[in-house]
Amino acid sequence: MVGTGGMAVLREFFSTNQIVVVFAYGLVYFLLGFALSLQSRRPSELTLARALPLLGTFGLLHGVAEWGQVFIPIQATYLSVQAIVFLWGVQGTLLAVSFAFLFQFGMRLLAEGLPARYRYLPAVPWGIFAVWFLVFALGRPFFGPEVPERWLDAADVWARYLLALPGAAVTCYALSRQSHEFGRLQVPRLLSALRLTVLAFVAYGVADGLIVPPADVLPARYVNTEIVFHLTGVPIELWRGLAGLAITYFVIRLLEMFDIEHARQLEEADRVRAVLEERDRIARELHDGIIQSLYAVGLNLEAAREQMEEDPGETRDRIAFSMEKLNEAIRDIRQYITNLRSPIDENRTLQEALAAIAAEFRAGFGVAVTVEARGETATRVRPDVLNHLKQITRESLTNAVRHGRASRIRIVVDVSNERVELTVIDDGTGFQMSEAVPLTGNGLRNMRQRAQLLGGELEVTSAPGRGTRVWVAVPRDMAGGSSRA
Numbered sequence: 001m002v003g004t005g006g007m008a009v010l011r012e013f014f015s016t017n018q019i020v021v022v023f024a025y026g027l028v029y030f031l032l033g034f035a036l037s038l039q040s041r042r043p044s045e046l047t048l049a050r051a052l053p054l055l056g057t058f059g060l061l062h063g064v065a066e067w068g069q070v071f072i073p074i075q076a077t078y079l080s081v082q083a084i085v086f087l088w089g090v091q092g093t094l095l096a097v098s099f100a101f102l103f104q105f106g107m108r109l110l111a112e113g114l115p116a117r118y119r120y121l122p123a124v125p126w127g128i129f130a131v132w133f134l135v136f137a138l139g140r141p142f143f144g145p146e147v148p149e150r151w152l153d154a155a156d157v158w159a160r161y162l163l164a165l166p167g168a169a170v171t172c173y174a175l176s177r178q179s180h181e182f183g184r185l186q187v188p189r190l191l192s193a194l195r196l197t198v199l200a201f202v203a204y205g206v207a208d209g210l211i212v213p214p215a216d217v218l219p220a221r222y223v224n225t226e227i228v229f230h231l232t233g234v235p236i237e238l239w240r241g242l243a244g245l246a247i248t249y250f251v252i253r254l255l256e257m258f259d260i261e262h263a264r265q266l267e268e269a270d271r272v273r274a275v276l277e278e279r280d281r282i283a284r285e286l287h288d289g290i291i292q293s294l295y296a297v298g299l300n301l302e303a304a305r306e307q308m309e310e311d312p313g314e315t316r317d318r319i320a321f322s323m324e325k326l327n328e329a330i331r332d333i334r335q336y337i338t339n340l341r342s343p344i345d346e347n348r349t350l351q352e353a354l355a356a357i358a359a360e361f362r363a364g365f366g367v368a369v370t371v372e373a374r375g376e377t378a379t380r381v382r383p384d385v386l387n388h389l390k391q392i393t394r395e396s397l398t399n400a401v402r403h404g405r406a407s408r409i410r411i412v413v414d415v416s417n418e419r420v421e422l423t424v425i426d427d428g429t430g431f432q433m434s435e436a437v438p439l440t441g442n443g444l445r446n447m448r449q450r451a452q453l454l455g456g457e458l459e460v461t462s463a464p465g466r467g468t469r470v471w472v473a474v475p476r477d478m479a480g481g482s483s484r485a
Contacts, residue, residue, distance in 0.1 A: 010233035018235065019070050025241035026066035032248040033059025035255070042258045047112040048178050049257065054105035059248075061098035065091055066237075085148045092152055093133065096159040100129040103167030109174030128162050153213040157220055165209030172201045185260060193253040200246035207240040280449070294329055297322045321363055349378045350420070353390055354411055357397065361409070365401050368408045376415040385474065388450040389422055392458070395443045396424035396470040404428020404468055417476060419456075424470045430462040447472070454478055 014021060036056030044050065068091030076084050103125035111121040136155040175198045182191045214224040225236040232239075301322055348356070351373045358369040381389070393411060400406040406428035414421040444460060447470070451458035456474035 007233045011229065014229075014233070014235050014238070018237075021235060021237050021241065022066060022069045025237045025244065026063040026070070028063070028241050028244040028248055029059045029066065030063025031059075032244065032251065033057065033061070033063060035248070035252055039255050039258060042262075044258055044261050046178075046181055046257055046261070047109060048175070048181070048254070051105055051108040051112075054101050054108060055251070058098050058101040058105060061094055061101065065095035065098055068094070085152075088148070088152050089136075089155075092136070092155045092159065095156070096129060096132060096136075096163060099159055099163035099167055100125045102171060103128070103163050106167055106170030106172075106174045109178065110170060113177055125163065125167065132158055132162055153215060157212040157215045157217065160209050160212045165205055168201050168205030168209050172198050172205065175201065182257070185257065187256075187260060190254065190257055190260070193250050197247065197250040197254060200243060200250055203243040204240070204247060207236060207243045211236055211239075294325075297325045297329075325360075325364070348386075350381050350386060350389065350415070351378060351413055353386055354393055354413060354422075357390060357393055358411060361397050361401070367401060367406060369397065369411065370409075371411045371413065374412065374414040379413075379415045379420065381420065385420075385454055385478070388454055389420075389472070389474070392447045392450055392470070392472055393422065393424060395447055396426075396468075399443060400424070400426035400428050400468060404430060406467065415476075419473050419475050421471070421473045423472075425467065426469075427467045430464050430466050430468050432464055433460075433462060 033056045036052050036059060039052070042049070068087070072084065072087045072091060075087060079087075104122050107121040107124055111118050114121070132155075135158070175194060179191060179194060182194050185191075210219075210223060211228055212220050212224055214220060214226050228234075228236050228239070301319070351371065355371045358371050361367060361369045397409060397411075400409050404426055406426035409424065409426045412421075412423040412425070414423070448458050451472050451474070454474045455478040456472060458470070458472045460468065460470050462468040
C-alpha cells in the first residue's frame with residue numbers, strides 16, 4: 001500500500017496536473033464520439049449498429065462538456081462573475097444532455113427487442129432531463145446569490161443520479177441482450193468485445209454516475225469525489241477517463257461488425273449473381289441446344305409423315321434420325337443436370353465440331369451446309385469457348401432454315417494469331433435490319449450474350465432477298481487452346 005507520505009505526493013502531483021487530467025479525460029470521450037460518427041452511418045442489420053449514432057453523440061457532447069473545466073477557469077481572468085456562472089451553467093446543462101443521450105442509447109437498444117407498446121422508452125430520458133432542467137433553472141434563487149457553487153454542484157449531482165447512473169445501468173443490460181445477435185455472426189472475438197464493453201460501462205456507471213461531488217444527500221455524503229481522492233490519491237477524472245478509455249477501445253473493436261457484415265453481404269451477392277448467371281447459361285443452352293434439336297426432330301417427323309406412303313425407306317431414315325436426335329437431347333438434359341461436359345467434344349478441334357454440326361443439318365434438313373477453314377485448319381479452343389461458338393453456329397443455321405428458308409449455307413472459320421472469326425452466310429429470304437423483332441428475339445440475344453462472355457463481338461447483317469450474314473470474332477487470348485498439326 002502507498003504510505004501517508006507517498007499518498008500526499010500523489011495527491012500533490014494530480015492536483016498540480018489537474019488540467020492535463022481533465023483535458024485527457026474529455027479527449028477520450030470526444031474521440032469515442034468522433035470514431036462512431038464516422039462509422040455509424042454504414043448500413044447494418046444489427047440492432048447495436050442502428051443505435052450507435054446516439055452513443056456517438058454522447059461521446060462528443062461529454063468530451064466537450066468536460067473540457068469546460070479546462071477552458072472556463074481561463075475565462076475567469078477577464079469575464080464577470082455572472083458570466084462565469086452562466087458558462088458553468090451551460091457546461092452543466094451540456095453534461096446532462098450527454099447523459100440523456102447515453103440513457104437514450106440504452107433505451108433504444110432495449111426497446112428494439114420489446115413489443116411495439118414499449119416504443120416510447122427512448123423518450124423517457126428526455127422526460128427526466130426536462131424535469132432536471134426545470135428544477136436546475138428554477139432552483140437557482142434558493143441557493144442564494146453568494147453561493148453559486150452549491151447550485152452548480154447540486155445540479156451536477158442530480159444529473160448524475162437521474163441520468164448518468166440509470167443510463168449506464170440500462171446500457172449495460174441492453175448491451176448484454178445483444179449477445180444473441182453477435183452470436184449469430186459466429187465471430188468469438190466480437191462477442192468477447194461486447195462483454196468487455198458491458199464491464200466498461202459498469203465501471204463508467206460507478207465513476208460517472210455514483211461518485212458525485214459532496215452533497216447533503218444520500219449517498220453523496222459517503223461516496224463522493226473528495227473521499228475517492230482522499231482514499232486513492234487519484235482524482236475521479238482519472239478514473240472516469242480510464243473507464244472512458246475502456247469503452248472507447250472495446251466499442252471501436254465492435255465496429256469490426258460492419259466489415260464482417262459487408263463481407264458477408266458481398267459473398268451473398270456473389271452467390272446470387274452466380275445463381276442468376278447459371279440460370280442464364282442454362283436458358284441459353286436449352287434454347288440453343290435442346291430446343292433446336294427438338295425442332296429438327298419435329299421437322300423430320302412432319303416430313304416422314306408426308307413421305308410415309310411415297311417413300312417408306314426415306315421415312316425410316318428420317319425416323320431413325322429423329323430417334324438419334326431425341327437421344328442426344330436426353331443426353332444433353334442429363335449433362336445439364338449433372339453439370340458435366342459432353343466427352344464427345346473434348347478431343348475435337350473447332351473445325352471438327354463445326355463440321356459435325358454441318359453434317360447434322362445436311363441430314364436433318366436437306367440443306368447444303370459447307371465448312372471452310374482459313375488460316376489454321378485445326379484449332380483447339382477452351383471447352384467453354386467451343387461450346388459458345390457451337391451454339392452460335394447452331395442458332396444461326398436454325399434461323400437460316402426456319403425463318404430464311406435457305407437452301408445453301410456456308411460456315412467460314414478464320415483463325416489467326418490475333419483472333420478467331422466465325423461467319424455463317426445463307427442464301428435465304430433475309431429481313432429488314434430496322435425490324436425490331438428479329439434483332440430482339442431470344443436467339444439473337446443469346447448469341448450476343450455468348451459473344452460478350454467471350455470478350456468478342458457479333459454482327460448480324462441482312463436485307464430482304466439477299467440472305468443473312470452472322471459474324472462473330474473472339475480474341476485469341478480469350479479463346480485459348482492451340483493449333484493441331
